[in-house]
Amino acid sequence: MDTATIVGKLLPLLFNMMGPIGLIPVFAAVTARMDGPTRKAVALRTVLFAATGVLLAVLIGEAILQSWGISNSSLVVAAGVILALTAVRSVLMTATTPAVPEDGPDPKATAVRPLAFPTIVSPQGIGVVIIFTASLTTGAEKATVLAVAAAIVALDYGAMRIAHWFMATIGMVPLMVLGAVFGVLQVALGVEMILDGLSLAGAG
Incomplete structure (x- = not known):
């Protein structure tokens, strides 16, 4: 798979599952009582935890999948199922924001949960990254997935830095619209990947 195809398919998926759409309202809610420097520190700590989590999950998850000898067609079908089911679930479920303790949240703990895990490093997002990485063959292809x-x-770091301004000035409506649009695209791509995987299995 060439670089443009990998980026074209993976970037919108991860933008929807791990990106600013879900992160901005959550960050704004859990850091509402923090001052500017503390919010900046929380945002930086969050992306460090998230980046570490993604890298470890990919290294461990790919090694396990490869050791199991799972076929490429099965990996493609699995990715398609994850995409389709999570998109349908996100469309049907009502969005919620985490509860904030009355005495204010602990900035260090908040960076880990709920911000890094599971808002950025979501189970479905990590699952797609692991499956994409395991299904590709060359080092350049795998590096492209990690780069995306x-x-x-x-991008999430930048989104957290402007989250309070965004929610106060623009609000939730654009995020809800983007979520709906990307959700439909995700369902379509999931179905396409399932069909591609079944075709690969039939050809094999």
């Missing part, structure tokens, strides 16, 4: 994931985490 790193770009999303970097």
